[in-house]
Amino acid sequence: MxxxxxxxxxxxxxxxxxxxxxxxxxxxxxxxxxxxxxxxxxxxxxxxxxxxxxxxxxxxxxxxxxxxxxxxxxxxxxxxxxxxxxxxxxxxxxxxxxxxxxxxxxxxxxxxxxxxxxxxxxxxxxxxxxxxxxxxxxxxxxxxxxxxxxxxxxxxxxxxxxxxxxxxxxxxxxxxxxxxxxxxxxxxxxxxxxxxxxxxxxxxxxxxxxxxxxxxxxxNKLNTKFSYPKSRIKVLLLENVHPIGVDLLKEEGYQVEVVPSAMSEEELCEKIKNVSIIGIRSKTNITKKVLENANRLIAVGAFCIGTNQIDLETCQEKGIAVFNAPFSNTRSVVEMAIAEIIFLMRNFHDKSHSMHQSKWDKSATGSFEIRGKKLGIVGYGNIGAQLSVLAENMGMNVFYYDVVEKLALGNATKLDSLDELLSTCDVISLHVDGRKDNKCLIDAEKIKKMKEGAYLVNLSRGHVVEIPALKEAILSGHLAGCAVDVFPEEPKNNSEPFESELKGLPNTILTPHIGGSTLEAQENIARFVPGKIMEYVNTGNTFNSVNFPNIQLPFLKDAHRLIHIHQNEPGVLAKINQVLANFEININGQYLKTNEKIGYVITDIDKAYTSEAIEALKSIPGTIRFRILY
The missing domain is CATH 3.40.50.1000 (HAD superfamily/HAD-like)
Structure with missing residues (x-):
């Protein structure tokens, strides 16, 4: 000073x-x-x-x-x-x-x-x-x-x-x-x-x-802990992100704007122009067109598990890191799955509805315990695996199918094909991700392969099930019931009407995408996602990013940290080091990690950098984005 x-x-x-x-x-x-x-x-x-x-x-x-x-x-x-x-x-x-x-x-x-x-x-x-x-x-x-x-x-x-x-x-x-x-x-x-x-x-x-x-x-161009004031970093949070997440980002010093609902592509294209960080849930789509207008965007936070609503590839190409909450609402979704399986097999939904209409129907017909029944889990990730454990503890026989080799927990049995799982189990619970390959994974043909009188639970993604085929299976009696929490088309906010062919069907539980909507889950997500974003902004750490090579580093004192994101092609690291050598800048530590598309380099240097050195680093062929942290 x-x-x-x-x-x-x-x-x-x-x-x-x-x-x-x-x-x-x-x-x-x-x-x-x-x-x-x-x-x-x-x-x-x-x-x-x-x-x-x-x-x-x-x-x-x-x-x-x-x-x-x-x-x-x-x-x-x-x-x-x-x-x-x-x-x-x-x-x-x-x-x-x-x-x-x-x-x-x-x-x-x-x-x-x-x-x-x-x-x-x-x-x-x-x-x-x-x-x-x-x-x-x-x-x-x-x-x-x-x-x-x-x-x-x-x-x-x-x-x-x-x-x-x-x-x-x-x-x-x-x-x-x-x-x-x-x-x-x-x-x-x-x-x-x-x-x-x-x-x-x-x-x-x-x-x-x-x-x-x-x-x-x-x-005043004085040395600070960070190279850019946090008060100039604009954050846009959509879809009623939990107040804890809002408060954490405000406390960090960011300019935070909160919008309660999702935005259309056109609205977002205009709104995102000066935004550095955006936080969304499941209804907002971060498309290629939106990203073309995102001139300042450095990070996207998905306050949920899924990221299929985000164009991850374009984010990667533009050097935008994406973070989600892969574990934060697992327990909430699993508890809902267990509850819905019990409700379906006891026909509680229809019994309750009849009672509200003054009808007393005391009967055991079509009502079963879940103990001893076969549960088929499609997708054995965090949620599927935990559901496996809880269901087995309640006496169910658990089978699962996943396209990736996964270790069975407890006494669960891995089956080699989806068709075998569908024809074997009394209840099918879907827990797959939102990739395009999973569209209509459960179509008319697959539903026909399910056991007569089986039940279907979908707490994964709306496009995974062919809705007209599911409706037909319920009306024909081929399936005894279903529970659906996610839909191909969902209202953007609570004031828009909900429409679905599944409305009014017997033993059909419909819920408004609330699998992870418990106070505990939303609080966990609201702490986790901002924490990862702030760590990325402050230190360059990408641990838990869904589209960047994962690097986790300590905050280094008495040094400057430079972030270089580039296309994954040979020789870029050598060019970075050559630039630093040309300006007689010594390297304290350097970390490189790549995936199939991009390389991510963190370089800690012990000498104050010049603007000429920075321009030279930015000008290296293949550079996507360059950031100075401190």
């Missing part, structure tokens, strides 16, 4: 996410019957002071009078504030430590709790300018040092004058008092910090509105 640049940073709602006196109020008023009203009063007074509608001294006096706090409660406050440091300051802790000489905290808060917090970020005690509490002999806070200019209006400007800093002075804060420093002609720029709170009266006065510290460091 050049010595001519000095940063003046506010504490409350800037360095930390909160107003410290609000938190002190929660501590000091704990147990007070009127705590709620008093805390709201403190917040209201704080806001009026920040906006400049009451004098700061009036604000301070009024809040301390309500607080009735003690010295012993300050340590509790410090413990609470440690957990509330702003995310972008946490991310850039190294920067703050390395440049502590030129960083000053100027706050209308109090040294008593500020110094312990900022000190952990390397900021010197003598660089902290703030108010002082006055205590009585019993340790009660009874006043503040009224001679301290920071207890008065325009106190920050007066303090800056006394400090008498040289060079360029940049002020970072969220309140009107921070703007006053610039207004007094004592700073070159005022950055309105909006990561935690946005005050229109303050942002309207700012030279630059900064949603994070990353943004400020980026536009």
């Amino acid at each position: 050049p010595q001519t640049k000095k940063f003046i940073i506010d504490f409350d709602s800037t360095f930390t996410q909160v107003e410290a006196l609000d938190i002190l109020g929660e501590i000091s008023l704990d147990g007070d019957p009127k705590a709620g009203d008093k805390l709201q009063a403190i917040k209201d007074i704080t806001d009026r002071g920040m906006e400049g509608s009451v004098t700061f001294r009036e604000s301070l006096e009024q809040r301390l009078e309500i607080l009735q706090a003690t010295k012993s409660q300050i340590s509790d406050l410090v413990d609470a504030l440690r957990k509330k440091v702003s995310k972008s300051f946490e991310r850039n802790k190294e920067f703050l430590q390395e440049n502590a000489e030129d960083i000053y905290i100027v706050s209308n808060g109090f040294k008593d709790f500020i110094i312990p917090i900022v000190g952990e970020f390397g900021i010197k005690k003598e660089n902290v300018f703030a108010n002082d509490f006055v205590y009585d002999e019993q340790g009660n806070i009874v006043d503040f040092n009224r001679e301290n200019p920071l207890s008065k209006n325009n106190g920050k400007a007066e303090t800056i004058k006394k400090i008498n800093l040289d060079g360029d002075i940049y002020v970072i804060g969220d309140g009107y008092t921070d703007y006053e420093i610039k207004a007094s002609g004592l700073a070159n720029k005022f950055y309105a910090f909006t990561e935690n709170i946005h005050r229109d009266k303050v942002t309207s006065k700012a030279d630059h509105v900064a949603p994070s510290l990353d943004e400020i460091l980026y536009i």
Whole structure:
């Protein structure tokens, strides 16, 4: 950091996410019957002071009078504030430590709790300018040092004058008092910090509105932990992604837009133009046409198991990594399969429907235990294998068929053909993926090969079963029942009507694609997918990507990390290394992994790179995408 640049940073709602006196109020008023009203009063007074509608001294006096706090409660406050440091300051802790000489905290808060917090970020005690509490002999806070200019209006400007800093002075804060420093002609720029709170009266006065510290460091071309501010990374989340996923991405510092429903191809082509990360579920199709409009897209998150709704090949060609959640909803789908098998074999669905129509039909006809029955599982992946275990524990005899060699769990029996499975089993449960080859896997011919009176469960993909043939089999009595959770055509949102030839058929359970829709599964998915995307953006790790070579690496200190994605052709790695050698850049570590189409290289270097070196790396023939991580 050049010595001519000095940063003046506010504490409350800037360095930390909160107003410290609000938190002190929660501590000091704990147990007070009127705590709620008093805390709201403190917040209201704080806001009026920040906006400049009451004098700061009036604000301070009024809040301390309500607080009735003690010295012993300050340590509790410090413990609470440690957990509330702003995310972008946490991310850039190294920067703050390395440049502590030129960083000053100027706050209308109090040294008593500020110094312990900022000190952990390397900021010197003598660089902290703030108010002082006055205590009585019993340790009660009874006043503040009224001679301290920071207890008065325009106190920050007066303090800056006394400090008498040289060079360029940049002020970072969220309140009107921070703007006053610039207004007094004592700073070159005022950055309105909006990561935690946005005050229109303050942002309207700012030279630059900064949603994070990353943004400020980026536009000043200062060294940061990451080469690009996260506040500039736009994320689009469709189809009611669980709030946990939304919160995780927001906490990372990204710009996140949430759309509750799926989008058509035309809508998405327009919307995706400036999006860096998109998160979808099963109804949104990321087509070749959409990807042609995705100028900035680096990652796709499928908040589900399936990825057939994504053009993986085009994503690969454009250097876009795709991540899904292959394990997160396994248990939920398996439990639903077990429940539906029991419901079908006991005819519970129709019995319940009759009861709602005042019909009492107490009969054992067509009602069977599942114990001793033969379950045929088509697709022995994560879900099929776990269903195998649970079904066997309930007394079923399990058989399975998969195009890939899979190890049988428990006493399950692998059969050599789909036809043999269909003709052998009493219940067929489908758990295949969405590849095109699986379209109408269960067609009229295959349904005829199923045992008379068998049951079919489809919790996999809508296009796997030929629906008219299934309808005919139910009406003719060849099949005794079916349960279908997925359909060839599904509504884009809950307001669109559902249409299917299967509606109204006997012993037919229809559900709206909810196999993985449990709170547990959605929470697991919402944590897993953003975690993989953030790891990819931050470190280049591609572990669990469905279309990239899988690499998992530690975050490396004191080095720069370069990501090179290229067509899988001979000699690219040699060309990368030749460029680095030409610019006398030493390699700390290098990792290459390929698949049939692309190569993925991570290179850690110990020397600052030049723009010429970067351009040379980008210009290597076969390059798809090049990224600098840090």
